[in-house]
Amino acid sequence: MAEKKAVGNKAADNKKAAVKAPAKGGIFSSRNFKGDIITIAVLVIAYFIISNLKLSSLMTGLLVPVCVYIIMAMSLNLTVGILGELSLGHAGFMCVGAFTGVIFSRLIQSAAMPELLKFILSILVATVVGAVFGIIIGIPVLRLNGDYLAIVTLAFGEIIKALLNNLYVGKTADGSIEMNMSGFKNVTDSAGKFVSGPLGLTKIPKYATFEIAVVMVVLVYIICSHFIHSRDGRAVMAIRDNRIAAESVGINITKYKMIAFVLSSAMAGAAGCLYAHNYATLQAVKFDYNKSILILVFVVLGGIGNIKGSIVSAIILTLLPELLRGIGNYRMLIYSILLIVIMLINWSPKSRVVVQRLGAKIKGIFVKEKAAV
C-alpha cells in the first residue's frame, strides 16, 4: 500500500520539479554564514580547551555521550522546531542506528582496515539505515495533516525496541550469518554473537573518541544550519507556519516534509552508532520512551527551532545529573526540580527581557573595546 503511494508520489514530484526546478542555495550564500562561523569556532575552541585540560575520569567519560546528545537534540530540533511536527520516538531511530552500526562494525572487525575507516563506514551504514526508516515512516504519515507523526513515531519507538529485544544476530564458525527471533542455533562461540536478544549488543568495539564525536557535532551543525537557511529549509518553515499558504505558492508539502524528517532520522541513526561504540554493551530497552522524551526536553529547554540552544541545553542537562552526584540520595529529586525551574525561567517573558538586556550590555562592551582599539 505504502509503496504504491510512494511511486505515485515520486511521479508527481518529478512533474512538479520539472516545472519549478528549485535552485539550491549555495553553501556560502546563506545570510547566517557569520553566525555559523562563530558557533563552529566556539565548538572547536571548546574542543581544544577540553582536550588539553586534565579532566576527571567522570568528565572524560561524559565527553562522547554529551556529543551524542547534542547531535540528537539538533536532529530532533529539525523535526520539532523547523518542520513543526512532533516526534516522540526519536530514540527509535537512534536504536536502529546503534544496532545496524554495531552489527556492521562487528562484521568488518577483522578486515584489514584502519579503525577509523571501519568506524566511519559503520556510521555511514547507520545513517543510511536511519534514513531508510525515516522514509518508511514518513511516506504514509507525513501526507497526513495533523499530529499523527507524534503517535506513529511513539509506536515506532516501542516496536523497534520490542523487535530488537528479541533479535539474535550472529556469525557461525563457517562464516555464515544467522539471524532469527528465537535464539541461536548454530552460533556457539560467544565472539560470534553480535546481538543476543535481551542481552543486546555485546563486545562492541570501542571506536568512539572525543575527536570523532566533535567532528560529527560540527558536521551535523553545519548540515542543520545550512538546511534551515537554504531554499529547501525556508520551504519547510513555510509549511510549518502556514500549510495552506505554502501549498498555494506551489511548495510540494509532502516532499519538503520528507526531506526534513529523513534528514533528522538519518542524523539520529548516526548518533546512535556513535553512542553504541562508546560502550561495551547496549540493550534495546535503553532506547525507550523516556529516552525520546529526554531528547525532547533538551529541544524544548534549548528553544524549539533554535539549533544553538539545543547544543547548550544538551550539554547542561547531560552534565547536570552527574555533577549533582555530590548531594547523594536526593540527586534525582534535585535534578527534576532544577528541570522545572529552568523551564519556568526559560519561558517567563521577564527573564527573556533580562537575558536580552544582558546580551545588549555584553555586545556594548565589545563594541566599545573595538572602538577604543
Place this chain on the structure above:
Amino acid sequence: MKNFKRTLALGAALAMTTTALAGCGASDQGSTTAKATTAANSGSDNAAASSDAKFKLGGIGPVTGGAAIYGNAVKTAIQIAVDEINAAGGINGYQVEYQFQDDEHDAEKAVNAYNTLKDWGMQMLVGTVTSAPCVAVVEETHNDNMFQLTPSGTAVDCIAYDNAFRVCFSDPNQGKASAQYIGSKSLATKVAIIYDSSDTYSTGIHDTFVAESANQSFEVVADQAFTSDSKTDFSVQIQAAKDAGADLLFLPIYYQEASLILAQAKTSGYEPGVIFGCDGLDGILSVENFDTSLAEGVYLLTPFSATATDDLTVKFVEAYKAAANGEVPNQFAADAYDAVYAIKQAAEAQNITPDMSTSDICEALKKGITSVTYAGLTGDAITWGADGEPNKAPKAVVIKSGVYELAE
C-alpha cells in the same frame, strides 16, 4: 498550530519530569554514602601507617529506580562489613574507606558512577549489583586493570575478564542447578515456566533450565513469556500453565512480578503443588501490601537464609537490622558482605598495602582470591577459579509461615 505543538511538547516534557520525580519515591532511607568509616584508633599492629594510608573501596549499584532494593541492600551490607573490618583493625592494619555510587540500573550511568569513584581514588570495586551495568563496567575495570568483585552480577559476561570475580552463581548455573534440584528431589513431573523474555537474567536462567530439563525426570509442559512492557497482567500465562496441568511453576524472575503472579494465580484458582524460583524471588516477603500467605511453600534457590542459626548469620542479620530500620537482609546483602570479607582475606594472603598502585593491587588480589578458601554467609568453603566463578554448593530455601527457612 505551532503554539499547540509547543504546548504539547512542553506538556510531554512536564510529564517526563513528574515521572522522574515519582521514580524518586523509591529513594533509600540510609544516608551512609561516602561516610568515611574511620573507627578511631583501632590499635592495630602498625597504627602509625594506618593513620595516613587507607584502602579505598568503591561500590556501584542502583539505589534509585526499580531495582533500588538490591542496590540499597548491597550498600548497607558493604557498610556493615567495612565498619566491622575497621573496628577490628582493618586489612593488614590499614583502615578501609568506602564510597557507594548510584547507577539507576543503567549501563551508561554505571560507567559514569565508575568514573566518579575512580576520581575519588578507588582501588578495588565491589559491584556492580545488577547484570547489564556490570557488563559495561567490567570493560572499564579491565582497561584500568582494577580488581572487581561483583556480589550479584549474574550474567556470564559480567566477569568476562580475568580481573573480575563474582560471589553469586551465574545465570546458566542457576538454571542448571534449579533443574537438577527439582529433578533430584522429585518435586514435580510437569513443570510450567513463566519468564521475562525481555530480561537478561530471566532468559539466562530459562534457557539453561529448559536445556537441562531434558536430562531430568520432569518435563516442561508450558513455557510462557512476558516482557517488561506487559508485566501487570499474567492471566494468559497462568491459564496456560493451568491447562497444561503443571504441578510445579518455575519463576526465574524478579519478585515484583512474582508477587503479582502469585496473587493472580490464586484468584484464577490455579494451585500448582510447588512454586520454585531463583535468587530474584528473594525479597518477595518485603513487597508492600503483599499477602505473605500467598508465598507459603515457595522454594527459592538462594545461597543465603536469614533464619539460619550459625553465629555469623545471626550477627550479620542483627547488624543489618540495626542499620536498615529493622529490615531483614536478603541474599544480595549477604553476597555483598561476603565480597568485602573475601577481598580482605585475599588481601591479607598477599600482604597488600594501600600505597601499591591499583594495577598491582589487582594482580595481587587475583592471585590471592584464587588461592584462598573463604567461609562466609553464602557458603562454608567458597573457592574461586581463574575464570572468576565461585565454587559453592547451591542451597534451597522454602518460605514457611512468612519466613525463609532452609530446605532440607
